Amino acid sequence: MLAKAVFSHYRRHPVQLLALVVMITLATMLWTGVSVLTDQARVSLAESEAAVAGRQQVVRSDGQAVTVNDFALLRTQGQCVAPWLEVQRPGAEGRVIGIDPLALGCFGGAVPGGTAGEQLGAPFMDISEAVSLAREQGYDSRLSLLMPDNVTLLPVGYRAQDFSMGPATGELADSFLLNLDALSVLVLLITGLLVRSVYRLGLAQRRGSFALLQRFGVPWGRLQWLLVLELVLISSLAIMPGLWLGSQLAGLLGGGFAQALDGLFDVTLYAGSQTAVPWSALWIMLALVMLVCLSDWLLPRHWQRGMRAKRLWRWLLPALALGVGLLLVALAPALWWVFAGTTLVLLGVGTLTPVLLAALADGLGNRSLHPLGRWRLRELAVMLRQLALPVVALQLAVATVLAVQALVTTFEATFDDWLDQRLAAPFYLMVPEDADGHRGAQLLAELDGVGPWQRVIGGRVSLLQDSGQRLPVDLFAVAPIGPLLDQWQLLDSLPQPWQRLEEGGLMVNEQLARRQGLRPGDSLTVRLDEQQIEGQIAGVYADYGRPAGEVMVSADRLPEDFSGTSESLSITPGEHSIQAIQRDLEALWGVDNLSVNDNASIRQLANRVFDQTFMLTRAISVLTLALAAVSLLIMGWVFFTTRAWTFQLLRVWGLPLQGVRSQLRRLAVTLTLAVAVAALPLGIWLTWVLVSRINPLAFGWSLPMAVYPLFWLELGVLCAGIGLVIGLLMHRQLKPGAPPPVSASGITGEER
């Protein structure tokens, strides 16, 4: 009986129930979508890296390409090897890979290419088919011999080498995923606000009937239990479809992602098609809904009353949260401090923004000499106070979009720079182990008309620290110091850093500089096998690829007999063809079939993966914005039903209908524009947190902080558009034939 009385509210207000259900469903959908995507992207990238990094191949020590004869020889010697024939089809068809499922038998569980290899699905086919395809069509093909990574002994004349088909984007991807995590927390917060705003609206309307029931002797505690029960029921019903929709959304967005990954790594790594419903999201959403809707009860009642009464608390508490949050983020020694601080800042900003904006509007109103302008500003203040929650949700959503846009654009630019840096020159070729890289470099130096080129030697060395200990670091030795290094981003440097490098200086990457507290001008001692190199640090360069510290020196300073782990030549062919240069080097080193890598295609592949990921992130942030806009519309509509009479009053006072409507539109547009302006500093701060706080703490390097004023402008226009749409829809409540305001349903202080 009592339950019936309590629940009957939604029977009388089905739209409110619908709005609440829709909000919870959409919130669940968004959050599930984001978290499923992030999880899957994380798994996929981890797998892809394992697939790339874990694979080994057999190569000939003399640098010659392996042939079918090598395969036969190795097999007869009892080695476990399997052929892998890449056939490059032109254009969009892409490459196919011929494999021999029988030969893969000895790999046991660790089959290269994952299970896809066994099933011979695209891009895999039987090796005999691949061979005939290559022969008949005349396509380029390349044979590799794969081996399990646990094999150590190989016959003389062969050695093991990492088998990699794309650039290892490792840390950059990880960093991006962490930021995606941060984004999903933000999305959770925003949707929480939206759910709360809809629920509190209903609760406010039910206050009267609760008071009545209490007067009839129903204890408040029992009412509370009924409300909790009701909310659990409603949210469980609403969360279920949300979970399903969320995994559908993830599948939809993930499809493109999966394709890009397939293209890059030749294996079906992304499990996006078989999205399982994440049940953990059910509990998280349920807890969230309970928390945001009923959190007021957690505070003792006299506190609540006190806080409502004392204006000071309304300012002081959020201001305190804001201050502490900013401090936490700025000083954070660990990642979770940043997250906690950010939450505090968002709470503080969220509470303060409507209050501050309303106070501002009131203040401006008092100053306005134009009576209609004063009325508009006062009305704006009322709207800001009454629609505080959806307004804040919109503000956070706009800030998120801003931050994500800046982040994504920065990532894109940075990733591009990083590829420029590591893939300088159009081509590069690995120097075979037995070949003399120095002679190869000489050949290039004497070649007229060749474009910029450089020789790069990688190795492991150690830094001699003051304490006498040795710190292992990577070595990046390059010569000549030329135009190919122009792409390198120096974060900090002495004057003429490249000249200093050529003359014996050193450079370190950002990771190493941060970890060891190194600065340009410091002296450093690098220990090679026998000798050591000393020098001054000429610059610190950005290096987004890996966690490892790295020292860069001029290759000319290395001793002749230095044995690095890898050596390559980056070449711009200039007036020559790359084939001609390749032939010259093959002749010089006495090998045939040197493999030349085309940097453009590597870059293209890598970009495709990132494009997809970025698109996905943008899609999520824009969806959040749309959700916030829709909720502002719903709340605005409900609010306006109690407010339309004041606009009718203007009509009674002789403003033509068009004039009244234009006032309404101006008000709505001013509201959303004010929200956009309030979101701007928050968005910039969030960007800063993502690139300058979260990244260094998680990975040791920061991304360059960039701002995009043009995008701010776009977002401002978008917000004005949202306001305009809201205003235009509100017109419906101002019909020409609408009755004049014969009675205002009880004028209370809440109306201003």
Place this chain on the structure above:
Amino acid sequence: MVTVEQLGKGFTSAGEPVPVISGLSFQVSRGASLAVMGRSGSGKSTLLNLLCGLESPDRGEISLGEHRFATQNPAGAERDAQWAQLRCSTIGVVFQEANLMPALTLADNVRLRAHLAGQAPGAEQQWLERLGVGDLGQRFADQVSGGQRQRAALAMVFAMKPALILADEPTGSLDRHTADAVADCLFAVQQETGCTLLLATHDGLLAGRCDQLLDLSRPHDHG
């Protein structure tokens, strides 16, 4: 000042036509006051809404000074614009409740209304004082009593210096004593400014203070 001829107005409710006013004719001269009486639902409010153009008549003609409104003449937007112009500076409307913008103080309400009517600013305090709420100018509508709100509403109407005041039960929600005091003010200022007053009311005493009486409950044959 106000001439109404053969006015007819009905509504459709649940598909059924409901005639409210039919064949109504009357005339009020400049500076006079007319009380519109009748039981609830007899069409008092409807009549006042017709007289300020918030509703359109089905039949008949309304003349206000030199403005004449027949059923289709003027038509459409032109008609709306003319009525809006009249409501803006010539016709002051007072309802039983909800005459003030809740977001503005009483003084700001008066100033806004006067501004819309094209009156110079600065007289609002004077009008508030004239109606006995001079010390409440800085308060908001929810911070004063119902009687004080209606006084402020009258101050707003007078501040626009109208030629015609349409008052729909302006004292309807007030107690006898307050109602009389508000009515005193209303009639005093009406006399003083010489504007025409049309007053819809249930209240026989209030109606008795008007020059003319129109009872909508009876067949319409008044002049």
